[in-house]
Amino acid sequence: MRFLRRRPAATLPDDWVDIVERNVAHWALLDDEERERLGDLMEAIVEGKRWEAANGFALTDEIRTVIAAQAALLVLGLGFDWYRAVQAIVVHPSTVMSHEPRPGPAGTMEDGPFPLLGLADSNFGPVLIAWDEARANARHPEWGHDVVLHEFAHKLDMLDDVINGTPPLHRREDGVRWYEVCTGELALLRVGEGWPLRDYGGTDPGEFFAVATEAFFDLPLELEAAKPELYRVLRDFYRQDTAVRARRAAGREEGH
Ligand SMILES: [Zn+2]
Missing domain, CATH: 1.10.472.150 (Glucose-regulated metallo-peptidase M90, N-terminal domain)
Structure with missing residues (x-):
């Protein structure tokens, strides 16, 4: 059977x-x-x-x-x-x-x-x-x-049972750096120095992660230039280099 x-x-x-x-x-x-x-x-x-x-x-x-x-x-x-x-x-x-x-x-x-x-x-x-x-x-x-990236990012965050801005990281030793970078950037966002992150990311650490995710995919060059440490922790987590991808596509358009 x-x-x-x-x-x-x-x-x-x-x-x-x-x-x-x-x-x-x-x-x-x-x-x-x-x-x-x-x-x-x-x-x-x-x-x-x-x-x-x-x-x-x-x-x-x-x-x-x-x-x-x-x-x-x-x-x-x-x-x-x-x-x-x-x-x-x-x-x-x-x-x-x-x-x-x-x-x-x-x-x-x-x-x-x-x-x-x-x-x-x-x-x-x-x-x-x-x-x-x-x-x-x-x-x-x-x-x-991007509402889809935002909401699905929350679903990654909650895989460790709690929406706290930290999804399950690939290596346990990445936790300290993640926490330091995200906490620092959340504080900057709350005093108006968050660009290119949307202000809504200042609500709490969970919203910070979802909003930072939107910028990582949608404004990678801006994020990499303004907040290189945040860009790097997100790149290591998502295992995608969105800035490299954006530069590669721009190069193709210019005919290189
Ligand atoms: Zn949200």
């Missing part, structure tokens, strides 16, 4: 390369080997995770493909297993309003509603993504804001 392979609810469409080429600016930066690896990861994410649409919304191949491409980019140097805390991906057509109180400045709580572009619930809950944001961010990495 043999086991039947469970048929996935969704598969990567045949024209996934066209969809990614049209919608995801990062694609142009990748070399052939990286593109092949990205496709394998996208297939694993589309087939291996549960995808849900918010009420009254329907998922399309384009939606799954564009979100999966950005999520795959994040773990291009890590592998699919790093998404073991992602149980489901819930896509809303647009920004969702949250009515939960949230932490404000200096230990206060502020009442909602607040716009939520995305949400990575604690533990093994779903990742919630606003499609209009995800699509716009995929086309405009120069904004330095």
